[in-house]
Amino acid sequence: MHAAAETLLFKTLADPTRRALFERLAREGELTVGALTRRAGVSQPAVSQHLEALRQAGLVTNRRDGRTAHYRATPRGLVPLTNWLAHYGVFWRERFDRLEKLLKEMDQ
Amino acid sequence: MTDTAASTQSIVEERLMPHPPVKVWRALTQSTLLAQWLMPNDFKPEVGHRFAFRSQPQPGWTGVTNCEVKIVEPLRRLVYSWGDGSETDSGLKTVVTWTLTPEAGGTRVRMEQSGFRPQDEAAHRGAGYGWRRLVAGLERVAGELQ
Numbered sequence: 275m276h277a278a279a280e281t282l283l284f285k286t287l288a289d290p291t292r293r294a295l296f297e298r299l300a301r302e303g304e305l306t307v308g309a310l311t312r313r314a315g316v317s318q319p320a321v322s323q324h325l326e327a328l329r330q331a332g333l334v335t336n337r338r339d340g341r342t343a344h345y346r347a348t349p350r351g352l353v354p355l356t357n358w359l360a361h362y363g364v365f366w367r368e369r370f371d372r373l374e375k376l377l378k379e380m381d382q
Numbered sequence: 383m384t385d386t387a388a389s390t391q392s393i394v395e396e397r398l399m400p401h402p403p404v405k406v407w408r409a410l411t412q413s414t415l416l417a418q419w420l421m422p423n424d425f426k427p428e429v430g431h432r433f434a435f436r437s438q439p440q441p442g443w444t445g446v447t448n449c450e451v452k453i454v455e456p457l458r459r460l461v462y463s464w465g466d467g468s469e470t471d472s473g474l475k476t477v478v479t480w481t482l483t484p485e486a487g488g489t490r491v492r493m494e495q496s497g498f499r500p501q502d503e504a505a506h507r508g509a510g511y512g513w514r515r516l517v518a519g520l521e522r523v524a525g526e527l528q
Contacts, residue, residue, distance in 0.1 A: 358466075363393055373420075376409055
């Protein structure tokens with residue numbers, strides 16, 4: 275864990291609007307910029323700017339669907355801040371889901 | 383999470399899967415299948431084989447997990463060490479144990495990752511009280527993610 279990465283995460287999450295956007299994505303899954311703006315209390319360009327900062331810190335990823343940008347939280351980005359137990363608890367649940375999916379596909 | 387020793391902790395994930403042990407074993411030990419659900423790797427089911435899981439580098443992490451195969455008991459048990467790729471003493475050093483138990487209707491698949499030390503939880507070293515509270519909140523959020 276590098277001090278620089280920690281500092282970037284701390285800085286990024288120090289802004290309450292930004293933190294609220296991240297926590298919403300973490301709770302609700304993938305959301306569009308429009309959906310995030312409706313409850314953010316700031317303008318869409320401001321929301322986009324916050325999302326870009328979160329993306330650079332590795333806390334969210336985005337994908338484009340035509341003109342619509344979708345965002346989702348990436349819990350891995352919290353690794354420098356969070357503890358390994360919390361991280362791997364989530365990690366193994368996700369991987370067990372994928373293992374079950376693969377085993378089902380191996381039948382076909 | 384359970385205590386395995388006074389000073390370290392484990393994570394356990396266990397599920398009954400409606401598939402025979404032989405099939406689950408293949409998914410755990412064939413490199414290409416393993417890559418499809420866990421991570422890209424150069425795993426071989428041979429005791430002493432050193433290998434790595436590779437994922438996207440992230441802020442604060444190289445994305446490399448260094449491992450060594452410790453025990454291979456076909457269809458029953460697979461054990462490998464699991465580290466975070468750091469050479470320093472602060473690096474994560476854990477052990478992942480897979481146990482397969484045949485049951486009516488399938489296989490009980492159990493994964494235990496053991497050997498988390500107290501300092502592995504103290505990533506927010508040097509942070510002030512306010513940050514500790516923030517980190518606690520983030521851990522709660524991360525814990526709710528599926």
